[in-house]
Amino acid sequence: MEVNGIAHIFLTAANFERSREFYRKLLSFLGMKPMIDDAQTFYCVGGRTAVAIRAPAPEHAGAAFEQGRAGLHHLCFRARERADVDELYGFLCTIGTTIIRAPREDQWAPGYYSLLFEDPDGIRLELNHVPGKGLLT
Secondary structure: OOOOOOOOEEEEOOOHHHHHHHHHHHHHHOOOEEEEEOOOEEEEEEOOEEEEEEOOOHHHOOOOOOOOOOOOOEEEEEOOOHHHHHHHHHHHHHOOOEEEEEEEEOOOOOOOEEEEEEOOOOOEEEEEEOOOOOOOO
16 A cells, blocks of 8 residues: 555644634645635645644634644645745745745755745744655655
């Protein structure tokens, strides 16, 4: 058996309304289409995957995300072209997103080029481009 990628990712937002507005802009820019948009869930599909943001349980509303704790470290989207990374960077600058690292080359794979930024809860997101298949098979 061999898996065929990741079907979907669900993120729980501390402030659902604030995060939904951010992800509406971001995921639309990335070409993803909303499938569910209600009081508890925002779910988009595109690029052979899906990303969802959901409201927290009432006792966890407003809780801060901590990247160094057990659980999610960051989420990385894969761009088709290197120029897509630069294009997203320009878009994120216009909507006031916290940029952790502007586009640059890195050592993770030959030609690895990426941008690192945060959602409103401080969850780190990345967009990368690796020529060809990179390390993926």
